[in-house]
Amino acid sequence: MPEPLIRIANLYKIFGKTPETVLPLVQNGQSKDTLLAETGHTIGLRDINLTVEKGEVFVVMGLSGSGKSTLIRHLNRLIEPTTGSIHVGETDVLALNQESLEAFRRHKLSMVFQRFALLPHRTVLENVAFGLTIREIAKDERDTQARVWIERVGLAGYEDQFPAQLSGGQQQRVGLARALCTNPEILLMDEAFSALDPLIRSEMQQQLIGLQKDLQKTVLFITHDLDEALRIGDRIAILKDGEISQVGTPDEILENPADDYVAAFVRDVRRAP
Ligand SMILES: Nc1ncnc2c1ncn2[C@@H]1O[C@H](COP(=O)(O)OP(=O)(O)OP(=O)(O)O)[C@@H](O)[C@H]1O
Ligand SMILES: [Mg+2]
Structure with missing residues (x-):
């Protein structure tokens, strides 16, 4: 039903x-x-x-x-x-x-934007974990969850890069991982x-x-x-x-x-x- x-x-x-x-x-x-x-x-x-x-x-x-x-x-x-x-x-x-x-x-709910809206001075890992930061979840736990989503969207290995170092498609994968990370x-x-x-x-x-x-x-x-x-x-x-x-x-x-x-x-x- x-x-x-x-x-x-x-x-x-x-x-x-x-x-x-x-x-x-x-x-x-x-x-x-x-x-x-x-x-x-x-x-x-x-x-x-x-x-x-x-x-x-x-x-x-x-x-x-x-x-x-x-x-x-x-x-x-x-x-x-x-x-x-x-x-x-x-x-x-x-x-x-x-x-x-x-x-x-x-x-x-989470929003994914057309222009990615990533934080330019934060790494991929920090961007993806961001939604959890404002939820006051311990850093280890945040990072573990963020890594799972980074892997899921095919960006394993890019955790420490900054948004400007990524292509548009990769940046949008970060946007998607960030949105999904808060479940x-x-x-x-x-x-x-x-x-x-x-x-x-x-x-x-x-x-x-x-x-x-x-x-x-x-x-x-x-x-x-x-x-x-x-x-x-x-x-x-x-x-x-x-x-x-x-x-x-x-x-x-x-x-x-x-x-x-x-x-x-x-x-x-x-x-x-
Ligand atoms: N803050 C606002 N003040 C006045 N008019 C607005 C405002 N926001 C949207 N509108 C008007 O409302 C209508 C719908 O706009 P909206 O941005 O929702 O369209 P859209 O379908 O998302 O367009 P696009 O594909 O260009 O993003 C338009 O006529 C727009 O001019
Ligand atoms: Mg619109």
């Missing part, structure tokens, strides 16, 4: 001076362009409803500006919604106070592979798929590339102007695109060699 882990309901995010005052317009279907022209507010997300199951790789895909980063940043409340609800397991994420939010961020239930990956060369990128996709076979994490993965989405996603949500156009398995998306926007992505993938 699938078990929902992340549940997002009726989520709206409007950027601007007084989001609450324009919310009714957005709820009544005001277009993103018109809202911006008439009120100076930008629709980030409109009425997002989705569930992500435990152990699933759930991909959110869409063009630049469609709201992908806005959506993923709600999960750890780097962004606060205008209205809506977010649950992770039994936790009502929007009800967490500062202290429980920090604990939630530290234990439940989070959920991995948030915002365009994590988008800055990499095509060959390295497809190696990283394979690595993630391989790791996922053993680890069965719940992964929320953002990309603007349908090809990547189809490769790694169990299900894919397609975002357009802050709204979900379609949620489906790779086969469902390919065989039954819900609208012209989705169909255009599918045509692009089919055309690729």
